[in-house]
Amino acid sequence: xxxxxxxxxxxxxxxxxxxxxxxxxxxxxxxxxxxxxxxxxxxxxxxxxxxxxxxxxxxxxxxxxxxxxxxxxxxxxxxxxxxxx
Amino acid sequence: xxxxxxxxxxxxxxxxxxxxxxxxxxxxxxxxxxxxxxxxxxxxxxxxxxxxxxxxxxxxxxxxxxxxxxxxxxxxxxxxxxxxxxxxxxxxxxxxxxxxxxxxxxxxxxxxxxxxxxxxxxxxxxxxxxxxxxxxxxxxxxxxxxxxxxxxxxxxxxxxxxxxxxxxxxxxxxxxxxxxxxxxxxxxxxxxxxxxxxxxxxxxxxxxxxxxxxxxxxxxxxxxxxxxxxxxxxxxxxxxxxxxxxxxxxxxxxxxxxxxxxxxxxxxxxxxxxxxxxxxxxxxxxxxxxxxxxxxxxxxxxxxxxxxxxxxxxxxxxxxxxxxxxxxxxxxxxxxxxxxxxxxxxxxxxxxxxxxxxxxxxxxxxxxxxxxxxxxxxxxxxxxxxxxxxxxxxxxxxxxxxxxxxxxxxxx
Numbered sequence: 453x454x455x456x457x458x459x460x461x462x463x464x465x466x467x468x469x470x471x472x473x474x475x476x477x478x479x480x481x482x483x484x485x486x487x488x489x490x491x492x493x494x495x496x497x498x499x500x501x502x503x504x505x506x507x508x509x510x511x512x513x514x515x516x517x518x519x520x521x522x523x524x525x526x527x528x529x530x531x532x533x534x535x536x537x
Numbered sequence: 538x539x540x541x542x543x544x545x546x547x548x549x550x551x552x553x554x555x556x557x558x559x560x561x562x563x564x565x566x567x568x569x570x571x572x573x574x575x576x577x578x579x580x581x582x583x584x585x586x587x588x589x590x591x592x593x594x595x596x597x598x599x600x601x602x603x604x605x606x607x608x609x610x611x612x613x614x615x616x617x618x619x620x621x622x623x624x625x626x627x628x629x630x631x632x633x634x635x636x637x638x639x640x641x642x643x644x645x646x647x648x649x650x651x652x653x654x655x656x657x658x659x660x661x662x663x664x665x666x667x668x669x670x671x672x673x674x675x676x677x678x679x680x681x682x683x684x685x686x687x688x689x690x691x692x693x694x695x696x697x698x699x700x701x702x703x704x705x706x707x708x709x710x711x712x713x714x715x716x717x718x719x720x721x722x723x724x725x726x727x728x729x730x731x732x733x734x735x736x737x738x739x740x741x742x743x744x745x746x747x748x749x750x751x752x753x754x755x756x757x758x759x760x761x762x763x764x765x766x767x768x769x770x771x772x773x774x775x776x777x778x779x780x781x782x783x784x785x786x787x788x789x790x791x792x793x794x795x796x797x798x799x800x801x802x803x804x805x806x807x808x809x810x811x812x813x814x815x816x817x818x819x820x821x822x823x824x825x826x827x828x829x830x831x832x833x834x835x836x837x838x839x840x841x842x843x844x845x846x847x848x849x850x851x852x853x854x855x856x857x858x859x860x861x862x863x864x865x866x867x868x869x870x871x872x873x874x875x876x877x878x879x880x881x882x883x884x885x886x887x888x889x890x891x892x893x894x895x896x897x898x899x900x901x902x903x904x905x906x907x908x909x910x911x912x913x914x915x916x917x918x919x920x921x922x923x924x925x926x927x928x929x930x931x932x933x934x935x936x937x938x939x940x941x942x943x944x945x946x947x948x949x
């Protein structure tokens with residue numbers, strides 16, 4: 453099965469940062485990442501969350517009323533060929 | 538802005554950053570701030586600059602660690618770095634510059650002419666300097682686009698040269714006074730000197746943690762933080778870097794690292810790496826060796842030495858600025874033996890196993906100085922590799938072979 457990363461998408465970076473702080477309080481590890489264009493071009497930032505925490509992240513977002521545009525899987529990159537442009 | 542073309546850049550960034558940065562293991566939590574800056578690189582900070590302009594403030598774009606940002610901030614302006622680090626901008630640069638110009642200059646000119654970098658579009662005035670011939674001529678082209686001030690960096694470091702540089706700073710203050718409509722006062726200059734010294738202290742603290750084995754942060758991440766220092770709000774950057782340092786210092790206490798203890802420790806010396814030039818660090822660290830220090834303008838040269846904070850009158854402050862900035866050991870000086878001394882000192886302080894002397898293609902100054910660097914390192918028995926490259930990916934596999942062979946030598 454293809455390995456994936458789970459990206460939480462937002463309408464703007466304010467919402468993204470709000471959820472990032474709330475997840476920290478809840479002890480859920482996450483990474484701020486640039487949003488892959490294949491999944492959205494609305495906002496620059498996304499949060500990458502562990503697969504096992506997706507339901508909990510949804511619940512936290514609902515509870516604190518952070519606007520989330522979706523939580524989507526993106527194929528994990530295994531090989532990286534350097535590209536500077 | 539050429540929005541359609543700019544979109545191509547935005548499309549490439551998440552993929553490149555994901556592959557180079559997010560694929561790393563055990564990254565410090567504190568790097569999330571720097572991830573955020575990259576993800577919003579053409580969003581949040583440019584918006585802040587535009588808001589500053591809407592309030593009547595001016596934005597100064599700079600290209601070199603020799604330009605004293607303290608003066609700009611003291612006049613209520615904002616200084617922001619403009620150096621281009623991507624192949625994306627090179628073709629537009631080559632449309633007006635000779636192909637055999639260094640990629641940093643080509644990308645910087647291309648970013649302006651291509652209309653694909655908001656920082657280049659927003660800056661009200663560019664401030665260049667005379668640290669190489671390529672730049673001097675490029676400034677003449679850019680001066681046709683935007684108000685431009687050039688600071689004449691002396692080529693030697695005799696007492697009279699430091700005096701000349703103090704005069705240049707005095708002249709720069711006059712230009713900034715007139716352009717912003719705000720007078721640089723001793724009080725305001727003192728505040729900006731302290732603010733930027735604090736930024737230097739934070740970077741120094743970050744680099745101090747890299748002396749540990751195992752190293753608590755990758756060279757790639759440290760490089761990213763340094764690159765962002767040129768663009769970010771200085772006070773915010775200082776705060777976020779200090780937060781990162783607290784985490785790293787805890788890692789050092791616990792003996793935690795991002796590479797195994799005993800991995801060959803690499804120093805990179807030479808030409809600067811403007812964002813998003815992560816090519817060599819990615820190459821070295823993918824081969825299992827941490828980059829533990831950079832002796833470059835996007836490394837120790839940017840933060841070593843503080844401006845003396847004691848003088849409270851303008852003349853004294855100008856001398857303090859001149860003395861601090863003239864301690865930067867750029868290859869544009871002759872002789873530049875202090876740079877060699879810096880490399881040897883840093884090699885010892887950071888316990889490096891090998892040094893990669895990195896030159897951007899067509900940088901005659903650093904390429905020539907490589908001879909003396911090699912001679913000094915040979916005399917000390919420090920393994921050395923010279924690499925000349927550009928921003929493209931064409932030579933990546935050849936470089937990988939050379940770097941892996943070099944690391945194999947160090948592991949024996």
